[in-house]
Amino acid sequence: MIEISEVSKAYGAGKARFMALNNVSVSVAQNEFFTLLGPSGCGKTTLLRVIAGFVDPTEGTVTMDGDNLLALPPHRRPVNTVFQNYALFPHLTVRQNIAFGLEMLGKPKTEITDTVEEMMALVQMEGMADRQTSQISGGQQQRVALARALAPKPKVLLLDEPLSALDFKLRKSMQIELKRLQTETGITFIFVTHDQEEALTMSDRIAVMHAGSIR
Structure with a gap:
């Protein structure tokens, strides 16, 4: 490949x-x-x-x-990258962080919503969608960074x-x-x-x- x-x-x-x-x-x-x-x-x-x-x-x-x-x-x-320091946006929620790349690509809102839900389930972060990334643990931040990178497929x-x-x-x-x-x-x-x-x-x-x- x-x-x-x-x-x-x-x-x-x-x-x-x-x-x-x-x-x-x-x-x-x-x-x-x-x-x-x-x-x-x-x-x-x-x-x-x-x-x-x-x-x-x-x-x-x-x-x-x-x-x-x-x-x-x-x-x-x-190609997407997950960095050593995660590089999450601290002023955005978990949901908004995961959606960010899809929004930049101009994806339809319904597709963004569905993909964000799919990614949160994939990294087992359901129930934390509306938390700020500064309010979650290092391991959870790692999962959000992975979900954000995987969302655009x-x-x-x-x-x-x-x-x-x-x-x-x-x-x-x-x-x-x-x-x-x-x-x-x-x-x-x-x-x-x-x-x-x-x-x-x-x-x-x-x-x-x-x-x-x-x-």
């Missing part, structure tokens, strides 16, 4: 030149839970941001279903260490929850983590990264 071919990303020039990504090539299949595993600074988040469109590669190509993904701006790509969901802020017990339960969501929705997940056990718990395949390349 996604073909990443000879992608490099360099910052700086001369002796200060730093290769965040160094000739990375990898394929991700449809409906796969694919994990990028490695220590901080190995390039996994940079690769995720290249797919999302937040970083332009210095070299290489990225295609999705055969189409050139790099030619599209981030908001035109069939992207082809690919990118997850940048979304469980790192949770305590141990909650992180364990959310690992199972994430795998369930991926199986139920049929959406391709590309997950970034430095936690080997986390990667082994959820993934169909794991790419181990080090110093900007897949080892």
Whole structure:
């Protein structure tokens, strides 16, 4: 589904030149839970941001279903991202946060209402629709962020260490929850983590990264 071919990303020039990504090539299949595993600074988040469109590669190509993904701006790509800090809107309710992306896409109100209800059921957040996101726990915020990202039904969901802020017990339960969501929705997940056990718990395949390349 996604073909990443000879992608490099360099910052700086001369002796200060730093290769965040160094000739990375990898394929991700449809409906796969694919994990990028490695220590901080190995390039996994940079690769995720290249797919999302937040970083332009210095070299290489990225295609999705055969189409050139790099030619599209981030908001035109069939991709959504769940960030490490969730990036929820604190002045909006749970319902409004989940509906936000659908509203930006100009979806009909009835479709938005139905989709929001469907997403709240999917992440088991029924009954909390009208709470402010500042009034719910970290684990619940995580679920809202997932629901918001899944609502527009992207082809690919990118997850940048979304469980790192949770305590141990909650992180364990959310690992199972994430795998369930991926199986139920049929959406391709590309997950970034430095936690080997986390990667082994959820993934169909794991790419181990080090110093900007897949080892």
